[in-house]
Amino acid sequence: MHIVAIGGSDAGISAALRARELDPTVDVTVVVADAYPNYSICGIPYYFSGDVQPWQSLAHRTHADLEATGMRLQLNTLATRINPQARRLAVRDEHGESEIIYDELVVGTGALPSCAGIAGLGELGPDDGVHVIHSMGDTFALDAHLANRDPRTAIIIGAGYVGLEMAEGFRARGMNVTQLQRGPEVLSTLDPDLASIVHDELVEHGVDVRTHTVVKGVEKSSNGLVVHAEHHGEPVAHTADLVLAVVGVRPNTSLLETAGAQLGVGRAVVVDEQMRTGIPHVFAAGDGIVTHHRLLGVTYLPLGTTAHKQGRIAGENALGGAARFAGSVGTQVVKVFDVVAARTGLREHEARAAGHDPLTTQTVADDHKRYYPGAQSISIRITGDRQNGLLLGAQLVGRLGTETAKRVDTYAAALFAGLTVEQISDLDLSYTPPLGSPWDAVQTAAQTWTRTHHTTGGTA
Amino acid sequence: MHIVAIGGSDAGISAALRARELDPTVDVTVVVADAYPNYSICGIPYYFSGDVQPWQSLAHRTHADLEATGMRLQLNTLATRINPQARRLAVRDEHGESEIIYDELVVGTGALPSCAGIAGLGELGPDDGVHVIHSMGDTFALDAHLANRDPRTAIIIGAGYVGLEMAEGFRARGMNVTQLQRGPEVLSTLDPDLASIVHDELVEHGVDVRTHTVVKGVEKSSNGLVVHAEHHGEPVAHTADLVLAVVGVRPNTSLLETAGAQLGVGRAVVVDEQMRTGIPHVFAAGDGIVTHHRLLGVTYLPLGTTAHKQGRIAGENALGGAARFAGSVGTQVVKVFDVVAARTGLREHEARAAGHDPLTTQTVADDHKRYYPGAQSISIRITGDRQNGLLLGAQLVGRLGTETAKRVDTYAAALFAGLTVEQISDLDLSYTPPLGSPWDAVQTAAQTWTRTHHTTGGTA
Known part of the structure; x- marks a missing residue:
């Protein structure tokens, strides 16, 4: 039995690890396009901030750790074609073309950075x-640029997770940062009322944030790089030594598409809950595939946590198992300087689009008893369904140290279990004055929702 | 409609607040034995450590806050007898005896410190x-002692939550502290393998911890107070300027008992899930009553969080509602110097006593990605049922800053929802390198359990 995984990131490695864990006799090969298997891509911004040194620390596991599990790594090897009938994978490395015979294949080719239709991005490079x-x-290309040319000004196109983390990284190096954001507020995954707290934190740390700024193109000039944009419809231009474009990703599907896989939402590869592509003996996982979501059905929401879970399931099922992905609820968190912003589930407009009758309330609650030193407030938005009272989503923003990142997990568990907002108050959560309240902030926010719901005539 | 609540602590005040919240026209009186309604008893140790000053800060709400909700407070008033037939409550205050006529009564008389059969404790006082x-x-008595007599040495009898917090408080004042614990390890609510981490933290901070020390009596001598004990059966004596006995509580039931209420487990007053005592128009809540527990049925587990919930339900039902207490899962947390110890659900011996076939595993997992500065380990014990795979309990010990207090809440939510240990891995928990891992520590611990379970031939 030979399982081949394509991709050295979360999905491919998780599949390989799971297969070897369940059956230490199975032959497992991981085909990795570069020389860096199992690196924590989420950690790259912390390399640039100087928090993580050297870059080798970013490996979840070293090459030796991975080989110690009994998997074989084929590095610097590009998978070029799947032949499902013959169960052969064509690959190319420095020695040329060759084929790998597989019994079961797991494709984890991930996603590629999007250019979001910005002129020049496709042509200009490091x-x-x-x-x-x-x-x-x-990472190496940016690192070389920083080391060799010492840029003092940077424009970051995009203000999502990576864009915000990189703004922090560049500021930590003393660079001037201009952050351009298409929409009305940074961090468009949160409601603007909460994202504005993150915006304030960026400004507090010297980031020049420009919202409502739609980037049209990037070009080189004698003064540096010029980013042309429209701000509320008016043309504007920003100039800097360096431009970083972090405007989302698109699934990297060419390999599977050519092999006959179907594309679905977000042009990601369609899989079932067992990570089967429909092509015999071919599984897929990670940022290249659709995401089964407990509240939305099938969507496209690429996240590292999800890739780990999907990869694990693909690895188990490649071995003959019948594991099922239980589904994402879209839990996400980001640290931006000293602020932590988290969400799980749906926001109001997403819930409405999914057929719910949502109600959203906002609460500010202390992370722990105010009388104990260091209490700080957490802003929490709760979205629930007016008809059946079900919790649909929660968004939280608090300062570092407020345990906001793990408070969102309580809502995530509640969403997983299908609890109502009112049942959040029934949860038996921990309390000690230095770390919580008899009604935790999580519950205070739920009680605000319930009170508003009753006041506004909900039927639940 | 006149609702009377007896007790100015969590249960009584929660009942009064809830009734006034739901019906701002209802007449609510709270009878409070002392002059300090709605004080945070859990916060007292932090007054002695100096973290909380002045003592008035310990009030959850001020007298004015409470009256602003429309409730009437009758302070320094002892409830002496309930006449259920006439719906009259006899009380005594500085003006003598009188009666209060009620429509519905909520009794929240709480618990009293136990003497645990220690000779002299009943006779000796502040x-x-x-x-x-x-x-x-x-609190005032101890405060006066500290201020007027400046004791330099203290013996704390007991090493539960309050005992440990008071050890920290006394050490913060530079006092020498000897902590005597009956059992083999401090914090007997945790398995010794985890409680030993708390023990080490106490020793690290200069507390002289004596386990296996069964206190027999306390007496005054010319050298100070002498505590006589047996250490592994051998008589020992410890001498100090001050003795603090924190050896548990017993439900304060005399009022309800006299009125005809039934006593149950732990000699606490029996109530149903609606907080009805069985005596017409008499509800009860808080540390004086039995605890409905989702895993144990009915037990006695007095906690502030539970008293708040029970009080809220009693208040709603006194008003004619039919709210039900969803049940405790026994979630608890304590901070001891820089360590946080938490638990929820059952430990192995408790699970076995409740008819389960438990398996417990221990895992050490990082609070966040090791490559990001400041990562620290959390020790986690998971107890699950071998037969059906259900999560039965979790215990966690980590350092301050590891979000251990809110990580236990994920397990608490999972217990509430009746998840299996394996389903913990399915939860969509938050991840960013500075605050978590793609598989959160909570999930890594669950996966250890599942692996062990499969290896040892579990049937789930």
Whole structure:
């Protein structure tokens, strides 16, 4: 039995680890396009901030750790074609083309940085001072730029998770950072009322944040790189030594598409809950596939946590198992300087689009008893369904040290279990004055929702 | 409609607040034995450590806050007898005896410090340098002792939550502290393998911890207070300027018992899930009543969080509602110096006594990605049922800053929802490198359990 996984990131490695864990006799090969298997891509911004040194620390496991599990790594090897009939995978490495015979294949080719239709992004690259940040190769290219040319000004196009983390990284290096955001507020995954707290934190730390700024193109000039944009419809231009584009990703599906896989939402590869692609003996996992979501059905929501789970399931099922992905609820968290922003489930407009009759309330509650030193407030938005009272989503923003990142997990567990907002108050949560309240902030926010719901005539 | 609540602590005040919240026209009186309604008894140790000053800060709400909700407070008033037939409550205050006519009564008389059969405890008091710590009166007595007599040495009998917090409080004042514990390890609510971490933290901070020390009696001598004990059966004596006895509580039931209420487990008053005592128009809540527990049925587990919930339900039902207490899962947390110890659900022996076939595993997992600065380990014990795979309990010990207090809440939510240990891995928990891992520590511990379970031939 030979299981082949394509991709050295979360999905591919998780599949390989799971297969070897369940059956230490199974032959497992992981085909990795570069020389950096199992690197924590989420950690790259902390390399640039100087928090993580050297870059080798970013490996979840070293090459030796991985080989010690009994898997074989085929590095610097690009998978070029799947032949499902013959169960052969064509690959290319420095020695040329060859084929790998597999019994079961797990494809974890992930996603690629999007250019979001911005002119020039496709043509300009690291040598021109224009960067993306999606692989260790991107990391080395940016690192070389910073080391060799000492840029003092940077424009970050995008204000999502990576964009915000990189703003922090560049500021930690003393660079001037201009952050351009298409929408009305940074961190468009949160409601603006909460994202504005993150915006304030960026400004507090010297980031020049420009919202409502739709980037049209990037070009080189004698003064540096010029980013052309529209701000409320008016043309504007920003100039800097360096441009970093972090405007989302698109699933990297060419390999599976050519092999006959179906594309679905977000042009991601369709799989079932067992990570089967429909092509015999071919599984897929990670950022290249659709995401089964407990509240939305099938969507596209690429996240590292999800890739780990999907990879684990693909690995188990490649071995003959019948594990099922229980589904994402879209839990996410980001640290931006000293603020932590988290969400799980749906926001109001997402819930409405999914057929719910949502109600959203906002509460500010202390992380622990106010009388004990260091109490800080957490802002929490709760979205629930007016008709059946079900919890649909929660968003939280608090300062570092308020345990906001793990408070969102209580809501995530409640969403997983299908609890109502009112049942959040029934949960038996921990309390000691230095770390909580008899009604935890999580519950205070739920009680605000319930009170508003009753006041506004909900039927639950 | 006149609702009378007896008791100015969590249960009584919660009942009164809830009734006023639901019906701002209802007449609510709270009869409070002392002059300190709605004080945070859990916060008292932090007054002695100096973290909380002045003592008035310990009030969850001020007298004015409470009256602003529309409730009437009758302070320094002892409830002496319930006449259920006439719906009259006899009370005594400085003006003598009188009666209050009620429509519905909520009794929240709480618990009293236990003497645990220790000779002398019943006779010696604050004037002798022997203290308990259960009310603001106790707090003032201890405060006066510390201020007027400047004791340099203290013996704390007991090493539960309050005992450990008071050890920290006394050490913060530079006192020498000897902590005597009956059992083999401090914090007997945790398995010794985890409680030993707390023990080490106490020793690290200069507390002289004596386990296996069964206290027999306390007496005054010319050298100070002498505590006589047996250590592994051998008589030992410890001498100090001050003795603090924190050896548990017993339900304060005399009022309800006299009125005809039934006593159950732990000699606490029996109530149903609606907080009805069986005596017409008499509800009860808090540390004086039995605890409905989702895993144990009915037990006695007095906790502030539970008293708040029970009080809220009693208040709603006194008003004619039919709210039900969803049940405790026994979630608890304590901070001891820089360590946080938490638990929820059952430990192995408790699970076995409740008819389960438990398996317990221990895991050490990082609070966040090791490559990001400041990562620290959390020790986690998971107890699950071998037969059906259900999660039965979790215990966690980590350092301050590891979000251990809110990580236990994920397990608490899982217990509430009746998840299996394996389903913990399915939860969509938050991840960012500075605050978590793609598989959170909570999930890593669950996966250890599942692996062990499969290896040892579990049937789930």
